[in-house]
Amino acid sequence: MKETDPDMEAPIETWRGRSWSSAFSPEETARAVSTLESGGLIVLPDCAFALEGDERRFLDPRWLDGSRKNIGLDGSDVSGTRARGDDARDLAAMIARFARSAASLVEGMLPAYAHQIRRARTSLRPAAAEGRAQSPRHDDTRLHVDAFPSRPSGGERILRVFCNVNPAGEDRVWRIGEPFEAMASRFLPAIRPQAPGKAALLSALRVTRGLRTEYDHVMLLLHDRAKLDLDYQRDSPRREIRFAPGTTWLCFSDQVMHAAVSGQYMMEQTLTLPPEAMVHPARSPFATLERLAGRSMR
Ligand SMILES: O=C(O)CCC(=O)C(=O)O
Ligand SMILES: [Fe+2]
Numbered sequence: 001m002k003e004t005d006p007d008m009e010a011p012i013e014t015w016r017g018r019s020w021s022s023a024f025s026p027e028e029t030a031r032a033v034s035t036l037e038s039g040g041l042i043v044l045p046d047c048a049f050a051l052e053g054d055e056r057r058f059l060d061p062r063w064l065d066g067s068r069k070n071i072g073l074d075g076s077d078v079s080g081t082r083a084r085g086d087d088a089r090d091l092a093a094m095i096a097r098f099a100r101s102a103a104s105l106v107e108g109m110l111p112a113y114a115h116q117i118r119r120a121r122t123s124l125r126p127a128a129a130e131g132r133a134q135s136p137r138h139d140d141t142r143l144h145v146d147a148f149p150s151r152p153s154g155g156e157r158i159l160r161v162f163c164n165v166n167p168a169g170e171d172r173v174w175r176i177g178e179p180f181e182a183m184a185s186r187f188l189p190a191i192r193p194q195a196p197g198k199a200a201l202l203s204a205l206r207v208t209r210g211l212r213t214e215y216d217h218v219m220l221l222l223h224d225r226a227k228l229d230l231d232y233q234r235d236s237p238r239r240e241i242r243f244a245p246g247t248t249w250l251c252f253s254d255q256v257m258h259a260a261v262s263g264q265y266m267m268e269q270t271l272t273l274p275p276e277a278m279v280h281p282a283r284s285p286f287a288t289l290e291r292l293a294g295r296s297m298r
Contacts, residue, residue, distance in 0.1 A: 010176055010256060011040035012241065018044045020101040024109050032109050036159070037283045039179055041241070041251045042109070048246035049101060049163045049267055055094045058083075059167055059265045061126045063091065070123040070268075073099065095122050095267070102161040102269035105248070116277035117159070120270040129172065129260040140260045142227040143177040143238065145285070146253040147219035152212045155286035155297065157273040158254040164243045166265045171242040177257025178237045181288055186232070187225045188292055191218055215286055215297035219254065226257070255285050 013035045015028075024032065032042055051059075063071060063081050071081045073095040083091045099122040106117060130141055146158050164172045177183065194217035202208045212220075226232055240261070243249055251258070275284040290297050 010179060011035050011038060012043060012176075013040065014043045014045060016044075017046050019047050020049075020105050022047075022105075022108060029109060029111055033112055033279045036110075036250065036252055037278055037280050039252070039255045039283075041176070041249055041256065043241075043243070044105075044248045045244065046246065047105070047163070047248035049098055049165055049248070051094070051165070052097075053090075055090065056167060058091055058094060058124065059126060059165065061128075061264075063087075063126060069127045070125050071095070073122040074120075091124070095124055098122060098124075098163070098267045099269055102163075102271075105161060106159070106250075106271060109250075112279055113159075113273055113277055116274055118272045120272050122270070123268045125266045125268060126264070128262070128264040129266075130262045136227055137224055139227060142233050143175060143236065143257045143259045144223050144227050145180065145183070145219065145255060145257060147216065147223040149220060150208055152208050152210050152216040153219075153254070153272070154210075154213045155215045155275050155284065157252055157275060157278065157284065159250065159271040159273055160253045161248065161250050161269040161271070162243070163248040163267045164245050164263065164265070165267055166245040166263065169245060170263055170265075171244050172247075172263030172266055173261040174241050174243070175238045175259040175261055176241060177259070180255045180257070180285055181292070183226060183236075183257055184222060184285075184289060184292055187222050187229075188218070188289070190225075191221045193217070193295070213298055214295070215289065218289055218293070218297065219285065 013031065035042055063083055065080055065082045068080045072079045073092060076092065078088055078092040078095065081091060099119065103119060107114065194214055199212045203211050275281050275286050278284060281287060286297055
């Protein structure tokens, strides 16, 4: 039922026969927390997201409006799509159903986070993972941790639930890189603290929603420098994982070095969690960066 790879610091737990509404034993929920908080993945190969009615029509990149690579749902607003009228309504309903499925999975699997975890954006990704980047910084086929330039997190964790909904049997293929601490140790020494006044300026100019903290500044630079370092991209430790259609997987994507190599049609739910709500807050990127840099990340 469970497989762990003791040689990798990023443990990958594969649990068969689980669906969105499965109950998890206390032993399993504890293991899920410790796997995720140590930079691992939980993989559920039998947790498919079932399309209803003629929702299958939405598995087509032509629904994208060309401004970005995902169709997003934030509250009840669907964005990034050229769907209008009934199509927009049906598309929003499908993404909202995925959001509820993901919420119910997280509720069952991660009860320790129940009071503090927050649902953020939900997306449908109809474009092929490969060859969709406009620039190296946006190129998610390169190993990176997630950091959002316009939405400072201040250290809040980014938990993501992904599901491959490919209708033609195509896997989504990822690479998983080295542990967060190893990556940060490599890039941190060359990262200078954020210039005084910059956070206030970015916020006043509405480049960011709220203040970009030292943590956000460092995380963005780690994201960018890892992606732009071609030697690192070529030589750093990694392993490939294949997610077949009907597979759901979870990870803290602000911690796991990941790259989307190939695949098409995926749904994704982002959730946020204050680091204090972790069972082991010392494993957060925030705590790791403060320890490595020897300065406050606030
Ligand atoms: O498209 C994917 O499979 C993952 C892309 C990625 O890096 C992300 O969503 O953070
Ligand atoms: Fe990412």
